[in-house]
Amino acid sequence: MSTDEPNASQDAAAIDGRIGRRPTIYDIAQRVGLNPSTVSRALNKPGRTNAATEEKIRAAAAELGYRVNPMARALPTGLSGTYAIVLPDITNPVHFELIRGAEQVARRSGFTLIVSETEGAAEIELETIETLQPSVDGLLVVASRLDDDSLAALAASKPIVGANHSTPSLPSVTPDLESGLTDALDHLRDLGHRSVAYLGLGGAWINRARWELTLDLAAARGLGVVEITVDEPTVAGGAESLRRVRASGVTAVLAYNDLVAHGLLRAARSSGLQLPEAFSVIGFDDIFSAELAVPALTTLRSPLREIGTRAMETLIDPERSRTPTKVVLPLELVVRESTAAPTR
Amino acid sequence: MSTDEPNASQDAAAIDGRIGRRPTIYDIAQRVGLNPSTVSRALNKPGRTNAATEEKIRAAAAELGYRVNPMARALPTGLSGTYAIVLPDITNPVHFELIRGAEQVARRSGFTLIVSETEGAAEIELETIETLQPSVDGLLVVASRLDDDSLAALAASKPIVGANHSTPSLPSVTPDLESGLTDALDHLRDLGHRSVAYLGLGGAWINRARWELTLDLAAARGLGVVEITVDEPTVAGGAESLRRVRASGVTAVLAYNDLVAHGLLRAARSSGLQLPEAFSVIGFDDIFSAELAVPALTTLRSPLREIGTRAMETLIDPERSRTPTKVVLPLELVVRESTAAPTR
DNA sequence: CTGTTAGCGCTTTCAT
DNA sequence: ATGAAAGCGCTAACAG
Numbered sequence A, B: 001m002s003t004d005e006p007n008a009s010q011d012a013a014a015i016d017g018r019i020g021r022r023p024t025i026y027d028i029a030q031r032v033g034l035n036p037s038t039v040s041r042a043l044n045k046p047g048r049t050n051a052a053t054e055e056k057i058r059a060a061a062a063e064l065g066y067r068v069n070p071m072a073r074a075l076p077t078g079l080s081g082t083y084a085i086v087l088p089d090i091t092n093p094v095h096f097e098l099i100r101g102a103e104q105v106a107r108r109s110g111f112t113l114i115v116s117e118t119e120g121a122a123e124i125e126l127e128t129i130e131t132l133q134p135s136v137d138g139l140l141v142v143a144s145r146l147d148d149d150s151l152a153a154l155a156a157s158k159p160i161v162g163a164n165h166s167t168p169s170l171p172s173v174t175p176d177l178e179s180g181l182t183d184a185l186d187h188l189r190d191l192g193h194r195s196v197a198y199l200g201l202g203g204a205w206i207n208r209a210r211w212e213l214t215l216d217l218a219a220a221r222g223l224g225v226v227e228i229t230v231d232e233p234t235v236a237g238g239a240e241s242l243r244r245v246r247a248s249g250v251t252a253v254l255a256y257n258d259l260v261a262h263g264l265l266r267a268a269r270s271s272g273l274q275l276p277e278a279f280s281v282i283g284f285d286d287i288f289s290a291e292l293a294v295p296a297l298t299t300l301r302s303p304l305r306e307i308g309t310r311a312m313e314t315l316i317d318p319e320r321s322r323t324p325t326k327v328v329l330p331l332e333l334v335v336r337e338s339t340a341a342p343t344r
Numbered sequence C: 001c002t003g004t005t006a007g008c009g010c011t012t013t014c015a016t
Numbered sequence D: 001a002t003g004a005a006a007g008c009g010c011t012a013a014c015a016g
Helices: A008-013 A025-032 A036-044 A051-064 A070-077 A093-108 A122-135 A148-155 A177-191 A205-220 A235-240 A242-248 A258-270 A288-292 A304-316 B008-013 B025-032 B036-044 B051-064 B070-077 B093-108 B122-135 B148-155 B177-191 B205-220 B235-240 B242-248 B258-270 B288-292 B304-316
Strands: A082-087 A112-117 A139-142 A160-163 A172-175 A195-201 A224-230 A252-255 A280-285 A298-301 A326-329 A332-334 B082-087 B112-117 B139-142 B160-163 B172-175 B195-201 B224-230 B252-255 B280-285 B298-301 B326-329 B332-334
Touching: A025 A036, A025 A051, A036 A051, A070 B070, A070 B122, A082 A093, A082 A122, A082 A304, A093 A112, A093 A139, A093 A258, A093 A304, A093 B093, A093 B112, A112 A122, A112 B093, A112 B112, A122 A139, A122 A148, A122 B070, A139 A304, A148 A160, A160 A304, A172 A177, A172 A304, A177 A205, A177 A252, A177 A280, A177 A298, A177 A332, A195 A205, A195 A242, A195 A258, A205 A224, A224 A235, A224 A242, A235 A242, A235 A258, A242 A258, A252 A258, A258 A280, A258 A288, A258 B288, A288 B258, A288 B288, A304 A326, B025 B036, B025 B051, B036 B051, B082 B093, B082 B122, B082 B304, B093 B112, B093 B139, B093 B258, B093 B304, B112 B122, B122 B139, B122 B148, B139 B304, B148 B160, B160 B304, B172 B177, B172 B304, B177 B205, B177 B252, B177 B280, B177 B298, B177 B332, B195 B205, B195 B242, B195 B258, B205 B224, B224 B235, B224 B242, B235 B242, B235 B258, B242 B258, B252 B258, B258 B280, B258 B288, B304 B326
Parallel strands: A082 A112, A082 A139, A139 A160, A160 A172, A172 A326, A195 A224, A195 A252, A252 A280, A280 A298, B082 B112, B082 B139, B139 B160, B160 B172, B172 B326, B195 B224, B195 B252, B252 B280, B280 B298
Antiparallel strands: A298 A332, B298 B332
């Protein structure tokens, strides 16, 4: 592209001889014969400037195709207009709706969202947050692996809101595990099951919480319960657990998430097992493929999208983002085909 | 939080009396008795400063917990160290691996990634790109709905790379539709099919390209082919197409993507049809749930992750990002259970 | 090798 | 209501 042949379509960008340079408030000021500070006011503090002037300035800005430079604005104000969401694994379908919810709230409010993965490692999570902090106005941390002290220290410099994870010092939005698990266990008990396996993931906070709760709740119902640990919260992880599930002799399993449940279903099918006759399985989250599974997955539907929107709303609210309020959202048991009365 | 009660753990942040303020290179400079510019050099231009000095500066920086402020750096350099990926729909599983590929390359190179949705609307896409442009060093645009002129104009100000979409003025990374569709059609023909339906999406560039190609390729093989349009590239869209697929009398269908194929499979199952006996279906992309479907989906596997990494690599390379080179990646036909010989 | 200086684009007192 | 001037944190000549 030649730099000395401006044409009509590039006109807006052809300022003081240089093509491609973005117009600044100085260009607008010069064009309308006013001071840059007046331009700044006209564009950002409605009413604090003469109506006619403001109109003229807006017109000039439009003609030039002016866009504020967020970086330049961030320096004096300390506010960048961008937030970050940091999560263990982008490709986990559980996070899609959550990200989308957060992104929509951010965009509707004129903010930009940075997405960053931690691969489920605490050190990477810490490093990521520290790196991102100077350039954002706050962080949404999903399923954090960090302890409360670290999180509290980090939150001292920029607000942090937790999602799918709760810790004393931070505001957080989480699903209501207790009522959800109660429903799931009641469902199983009503079907006639006597012993269930909890297929969990080592490490994650939310997993510990679920297991403890499951233990209590199952005991209260006279249900036997064992914990079986999977290495990763994935389809492969679930598939690998089949042997242990069968060995345990349970008639029902509560999976850490739908991915794990999918893996278990699939492994069972391919080893010729008939489900739900051989054993029932309940997933967690209700990701889009849950109803695609065969048998269609009974699962605890997590309000993923809403967790994302609520968490982001909390984050962008200066008041709420500094108050460690816990928002707990209901979980819904979606009964499909993967649960039935035990055959033994 | 009280501002006049510094404690040990906040020591690093307790600079010139104010708690919570992030240390700057001025703080480091003062601490080691050097000039800020020397600090800047020591931290960013390895070798251009005395080894001992550099060591001292790094030590001080570490003690203070210094992190560069990307906003402040962006102003003089014009480089923000962040890139944006803009795509129609975050929750489409097709984009997960693509985003992840892009994110990993960005992070490995020390860059930050902004993710933004356009809801598949050209106006939103345009607005999004224009808004993001001042704060990024380049954009990765996935499955763009904009025409070449608009894209070319936008790319004049900051580099843009296309993914899953090809347009004359931009570098792009796309799957090799021709060889992929050839394989798919050959597979169907070899199975004995004589007429196929192409289940497409109105509007998207990549859809037009696929349909035209399918038309040519099918004709060359003596296969009859009809186009059936779905409203959205989703499970629901696919399900709704069942009536028209049956009415068309074809024995095989090529779906726009796996989501649409899933919907079709599911609708067929629930109306009592036996697949692949009633008709065969081939998906596109090979998203994680393709092998979870029943029957497991035969599909053209798109190298999503690699498209993401290659596109991002192109984008962060100053040379390549300005050269409209087209990278075409192979598609692989993954034969599973949803295709078989026709029964009529 | 290190210090000085100016400036990136914008906001924000403080004057006028 | 508008202008002048300083400064956000950092980099980049240019001197020394």
